[in-house]
Amino acid sequence: MSKRPSPISATVDFDADGVQHGFLKLPISVDESAWGAVMIPVTVVKNGEGPTALLTGGNHGDEYEGITSLLKLASEQRAEEVTGRVIIVPCMNQPAVMAGKRTSGLDGGNLNRSFPGDPDGSVTEKIADYFTRVMVPMCDVVLDLHSGGRTLDIIPFGASHVLEDAEQQRQALEGAKAFGAPYAMMMFELDAAALFDTAVESQGKVFVATELGGGGTSTPESMAITERGVRNFLIHYGLVAGEVEVPDAPQVYLDMPDASCYVQSQHSGVLELCVALGERVEEGEVVARVFDPTRSGTAPVAYRAGRSGVLAARRHPALVNMGDTIAVIADVVDSLG
Structure with missing residues (x-):
């Protein structure tokens, strides 16, 4: 049985050239707002034909390097600097971001444990479903920016996973290295079934994740690594011109085998x-x-x-x-x- 269309609608035209700022709107009805909506900010920067990159932060609401760097990028990126299309979603799980928590302030859902989602499910499941069925099919490469949130401190790294498709794995690994964090990781997930990572990779797309700090805050150092990494990612995959900026010290390679x-x-x-x-x-x-x-x-x-x-x-x-x-x-x- 096929799923019904997503209840989420976009206020931007993903196919129009130029820079657009808008929202992904999800209708909700709660005590505080009978006819309300979850408003997820989105920016689309498009300039002609070329690859599409989806940049996401705020998959967890207490991980601020991604949120902050993408809010900054959305306010600064110009269309003439782009070849193709860059879709920027700084606060992917907007209810979690507004609550300052890992999970949604509306339903307690962990977005990164809710994929592929359900258009008839909870608020969090509806968001996951929209990204799975609408956003991911549009893109060629995805960068999902994470850090440790309030409960973890993590060394800064770009990460990819072991995949059945060797070429897909190679492209993701090269992107993780090109991000230019002090470390690059081949990451083992304790339970990958419901991750955004898996939803993207299962569609044959290139997926790069990061971990960039933690403690429920950001630092000048972690922000510098993140901002440089986002630009490196876009350069590496051909969306903006320039040379990938390498770290001052040689990058350290890490593996999590089990x-x-x-x-x-x-x-x-x-x-x-x-x-x-x-x-x-x-x-x-x-x-x-x-x-x-x-x-x-x-x-x-x-x-x-x-x-x-x-x-x-x-x-x-x-x-x-x-x-x-x-x-x-x-x-x-x-x-x-």
């Missing part, structure tokens, strides 16, 4: 991180301790690295609950792909 990269807490308590972000760790080394705050005189539980590598991510809040990821360790490799 779930052993993740260190997850089996206890709730107060977290002590024993290794700095980006630091080398050896298999068996203590990377964190969890203390029981309900009584004194109790020894902490030590968490050890399951593999050697670098600390690619760590939990940001010191209060930890059972099941939380407290560290991610990635292998340093000579090459990717």
Whole structure:
């Protein structure tokens, strides 16, 4: 049975040349607004024929490098600088962005765990469905900008995935490298089935993701990496002219081959991180301790690295609950792909 058309409508013409600023409008009816709409900002910059790039931020609402850099790009990008079409969606999950949370302030939905979506589902599922069936088919390449949000700190990297299609994987990996972050990652996802990544890759499109910081904020350093990376991405795929700007230091290649990269807490308590972000760790080394705050005189539980590598991510809040990821360790490799 085929799905009905998406209830979301665009106030921009995706086929018109020039620069347009508008919205993706999703009708809603809530206590505060009986005949309301979720208004997702969108900018389309088009100049003749050429490839189409979709740039997204705010897939999670507390990840600010992508949101901020794309809001800035949308206000500055000129049509005459573009060959083809650039579609900019700085706040993909607008209800989450306005709530300052990872998940939607309307239905609690995690957009990046809701694909391919449902036009008859929740607000979050309707947004996912629109991107799956309307936005992604328009594009050739997608850059989805993430960071650690309020609960993680992550070293800055561009990422791609292992794919069945070798050429699709090669093109994505080259884009992840060209982004020009200090690190490039071949990333292992704990559960990829409902990700935006998978929705894009399953349509044969080139998908590049990033992780660019965390702690529920941005820094001058993380913003500089992000802005340079977005421009590098557009240059690499032929949408704007110029030369890709390489990092000052040689890019470090990282691989996450399996779930052993993740260190997850089996206890709730107060977290002590024993290794700095980006630091080398050896298999068996203590990377964190969890203390029981309900009584004194109790020894902490030590968490050890399951593999050697670098600390690619760590939990940001010191209060930890059972099941939380407290560290991610990635292998340093000579090459990717």
